[in-house]
Amino acid sequence: MSSATTGRTTTSEAGNNRPELIKAVPVRHPGRWVSGVIIVLIAVAVLQSMFTNPNFRWDIVATYIMDTLVVQGVGWTLLLTVLSMVLAIVLAVLLAFMRQSDNPILRWSSWFWVWIFRGTPVYTQLIFWGLISVLYPKIAAGIPAGPELFSFDTKDLINAGVAAVLGLGLNESAYLAEIFRAGLKSVDKGQVEAAEALGMRKSKIMWRIVLPQAMRVIVPPTGNETIGMLKTTSLVLAVPFTLDLTFVTNSLANRTYLPIPLLLVAAIWYLVITSVLMVGQHYIEKYYGKGVDNLSPAPVKAPTLKAPARLQGEDAE
Amino acid sequence: MSVETAEPLVRFEGVHKFFGENHVLRGIDMTVRRGEVSVVIGPSGSGKSTLLRCVNLLETISAGRIYVGDELIGYREVNGRLHDLNVKQIAAQRREIGMVFQKFNLFGHKTALQNVMEAPVQVKGKSKAEAKARALELLDRVGLADRADFYPAQLSGGQQQRVAIARALAMDPELMLFDEPTSALDPELVGDVLNVMKDLAKTGMTMIVVTHEIGFAREVGDTLTFMDAGVVVESGDPREVIANPQHGRTKEFLSKVL
Ligand SMILES: Nc1ncnc2c1ncn2[C@@H]1O[C@H](COP(=O)(O)OP(=O)(O)O)[C@@H](O)[C@H]1O
Numbered sequence: 001m002s003s004a005t006t007g008r009t010t011t012s013e014a015g016n017n018r019p020e021l022i023k024a025v026p027v028r029h030p031g032r033w034v035s036g037v038i039i040v041l042i043a044v045a046v047l048q049s050m051f052t053n054p055n056f057r058w059d060i061v062a063t064y065i066m067d068t069l070v071v072q073g074v075g076w077t078l079l080l081t082v083l084s085m086v087l088a089i090v091l092a093v094l095l096a097f098m099r100q101s102d103n104p105i106l107r108w109s110s111w112f113w114v115w116i117f118r119g120t121p122v123y124t125q126l127i128f129w130g131l132i133s134v135l136y137p138k139i140a141a142g143i144p145a146g147p148e149l150f151s152f153d154t155k156d157l158i159n160a161g162v163a164a165v166l167g168l169g170l171n172e173s174a175y176l177a178e179i180f181r182a183g184l185k186s187v188d189k190g191q192v193e194a195a196e197a198l199g200m201r202k203s204k205i206m207w208r209i210v211l212p213q214a215m216r217v218i219v220p221p222t223g224n225e226t227i228g229m230l231k232t233t234s235l236v237l238a239v240p241f242t243l244d245l246t247f248v249t250n251s252l253a254n255r256t257y258l259p260i261p262l263l264l265v266a267a268i269w270y271l272v273i274t275s276v277l278m279v280g281q282h283y284i285e286k287y288y289g290k291g292v293d294n295l296s297p298a299p300v301k302a303p304t305l306k307a308p309a310r311l312q313g314e315d316a317e
Numbered sequence: 318m319s320v321e322t323a324e325p326l327v328r329f330e331g332v333h334k335f336f337g338e339n340h341v342l343r344g345i346d347m348t349v350r351r352g353e354v355s356v357v358i359g360p361s362g363s364g365k366s367t368l369l370r371c372v373n374l375l376e377t378i379s380a381g382r383i384y385v386g387d388e389l390i391g392y393r394e395v396n397g398r399l400h401d402l403n404v405k406q407i408a409a410q411r412r413e414i415g416m417v418f419q420k421f422n423l424f425g426h427k428t429a430l431q432n433v434m435e436a437p438v439q440v441k442g443k444s445k446a447e448a449k450a451r452a453l454e455l456l457d458r459v460g461l462a463d464r465a466d467f468y469p470a471q472l473s474g475g476q477q478q479r480v481a482i483a484r485a486l487a488m489d490p491e492l493m494l495f496d497e498p499t500s501a502l503d504p505e506l507v508g509d510v511l512n513v514m515k516d517l518a519k520t521g522m523t524m525i526v527v528t529h530e531i532g533f534a535r536e537v538g539d540t541l542t543f544m545d546a547g548v549v550v551e552s553g554d555p556r557e558v559i560a561n562p563q564h565g566r567t568k569e570f571l572s573k574v575l
């Protein structure tokens with residue numbers, strides 16, 4: 001009867017015996033302390049030099065950081081970044097879908113686009129868009145060898161700002177297309193098959209099933225590209241577009257003969273914008289991670305509805 | 318309304334399938350009547366999945382014909398010539414056929430409820446409210462009313478598979494295909510899924526079930542078909558086939574899975 005005679009332990013005995021919990025001595029990490037001290041020392045030295053070295057001219061930084069021209073430059077840089085990325089993302093989704101299409105013409109067009117825009121320097125492309133009105137003074141739409149429907153002077157349609165966005169956006173679309181393509185490929189084939197088996201059309205499957213799940217993979221590198229784009233906008237002087245942050249701070253530096261503090265002004269603003277973008281990315285990642293990342297074993301919100309009791313089972317029961 | 322006298326719903330006529338040089342289905346003739354539970358067994362690689370996938374056009378057949386109801390699957394026959402169906406027509410045929418996969422394939426970014434609602438809303442154009450009421454009813458039927466707001470990753474395999482069954486049923490298919498629905502499950506979860514399938518069979522649903530669950534075949538199946546190397550080796554009443562297999566290959570296979 002007892003555990004001694006049967007050789008078994010009954011649940012009540014085992015369950016009541018709370019074992020003594022292990023209290024092990026943790027491994028020491030002297031390396032962490034040493035590296036910590038070294039890094040703090042270096043940081044203090046650098047900071048001290050930055051604040052004591054008069055050549056940094058923090059007074060000039062303070063004067064120009066909120067300068068109207070500079071703040072407007074920040075605005076233009078931000079606008080260029082956002083517009084170029086929006087254009088690039090729209091094109092990239094299209095290009096990635098085309099690349100997966102059954103239609104060989106679409107597949108090849110997509111490939112060709114990526115080849116051209118990824119294969120030439122963005123600087124060259126920006127100059128090209130700046131010169132487009134020289135190349136094509138008039139843009140007209142009509143039926144070939146037929147009547148003309150409308151026409152524009154190119155330089156009215158494509159001013160420096162538009163040329164800058166086109167140059168940056170089209171170039172970026174080629175890189176993003178590859179990121180989106182990788183994202184779409186990362187989604188299990190079973191997801192598409194399940195949707196197909198339900199009779200969903202291909203475009204719906206892409207938009208509703210594949211792309212939302214691909215976003216988990218797409219968002220981090222796209223955030224990376226956005227931050228890259230923020231700084232690539234400094235190349236728009238090639239168009240020439242002359243209102244962005246880098247151009248403005250450079251010309252202020254030339255005017256005042258104080259390049260270092262104005263570089264610092266630009267750097268601080270770029271850092272601020274990057275930080276804001278990183279916060280945005282965090283929330284976008286969180287949104288597209290639903291169903292996968294940070295899942296609690298129980299749902300966050302309790303089941304909202306009481307299911308109707310087995311009712312009116314037309315074909316049921 | 319016994320199954321033996323019901324009209325045929327699915328007819329395979331001389332179905333062949335090649336993957337390149339690989340001759341996977343080698344002339345399948347098979348009939349599934351309305352309301353019948355047709356169980357298909359056979360060794361791995363014998364072409365069972367391919368057979369099911371041909372029915373809802375996840376694969377196209379290389380020769381022969383498959384009919385569901387009066388409809389030729391995948392093609393239109395005009396003056397003796399076959400024409401490919403366009404995407405719209407293919408989607409329309411698939412709507413009538415529910416499929417349950419070995420790996421469940423629930424949409425990972427949608428809750429159980431959203432999974433079940435997706436196709437009725439997006440494909441059939443049902444209102445959200447209507448689809449939701451029906452989805453909750455189906456989830457209740459598979460015993461998961463309290464899991465409606467869970468994501469697939471929060472559900473056990475058995476629960477996921479039952480949601481997958483509810484999702485297929487939400488389209489009100491006339492035929493359900495099951496491709497080894499319990500093969501990816503822990504043993505203690507198999508029973509729940511089989512029970513749902515049993516209940517479904519009782520409602521008169523026509524089902525083709527690929528499975529290794531011989532107990533299910535014996536209890537629920539109306540016919541048992543043994544496939545090997547792309548051909549139907551034998552087919553008949555499940556209890557007969559299991560108790561008294563006519564072919565050596567059937568005997569050998571059954572001795573392994575029983
Ligand atoms: N998409 C495919 N491409 C090429 N060969 C395939 C494909 N799907 C299945 N096969 C081959 O077809 C044969 C039958 O596979 P399958 O129908 O999955 O068998 P089962 O489900 O009976 O295990 C196997 O030899 C497999 O390798």
Ligand SMILES: [Mg+2]
Binds near residue numbers: 365366367496497
């Ligand atoms: Mg299989």
